Amino acid sequence: MIGPEIDRLIQLLAKLPGLGPRSARRAALQLIKKRDTLMEPLADALAAAAASIRTCSVCGNIDSADPCHICRDGARDRSALCVVEEVGDLWALERTGAFRGQYHVLGGTLSALDGVGPDDLSIPGLLERASRPEVREVILALNATVGGQTTAHYLFDRLAGCDVQVSRLAHGVPVGGELDYLDDGTLTAALRARRVL
Structure with a gap:
């Protein structure tokens, strides 16, 4: 149904977090449709990142410098x-x-x-x-x-x-959270980590 290059693109996209086979197909079609404005710049950015990204020898962060x-x-x-x-x-x-x-x-x-x-x-x-x-x-x-x-x-x-x-870090009620919607573990942590006002 599709060529091996397109199939490989879909398979690789499907390996990304949050993308399943259907989402990968949609992403591949979007990349192909916008080849000049999206696919080629993305390919260049991926190649540049692969060549320059390093793991920091001090802290473990990733950056283009160490x-x-x-x-x-x-x-x-x-x-x-x-x-x-x-x-x-x-x-x-x-x-x-x-x-x-x-x-x-x-x-x-x-x-x-x-x-x-x-x-x-x-x-x-x-x-x-x-x-x-x-x-x-x-x-x-x-x-x-x-x-x-x-x-x-x-x-x-x-x-x-x-x-x-x-x-x-403190654990507990998130900003904007409603108590009725929180799980028991979060409520317990919030009660234990309470502080005096």
Whole structure:
């Protein structure tokens, strides 16, 4: 029904998160329809990114330079180190503009079921960075999942030997959230993390 090039394009698009076979077909048709304004610039951008993207040897972020622009930024607070699971989490925090310190990307969470142990994550680099005299706080900004909780507890124990304050992101009621629509775990976390006004 279609040529092998188009079929390969659809198969590759279908591997992207959030795209199934039908969405991949629609995306492929859109790319083909707008070959000059969309497909060719996208192909050029993908080739350029593949040639220049690097993983930061300091924090684990991805950028076109090593160290990344965040690690090179002299205006950032070197006393606060925010630990995240993946680069997408770092980008989400950066988008807010609320944190001006340094980051450390673990590369995942501990998971006995998936065979992910401490040696599979960038924990040694974190411990080395947390031991530096300028670092006074390590913020565990891990997801509120079983893996995130397990990893946070493990890191808390490992960071006990460093002279740093260890904190976690608050969990609970989201801004604009209605109590009636929240799950029991979120409500319980919100009650436990309450603070005096």
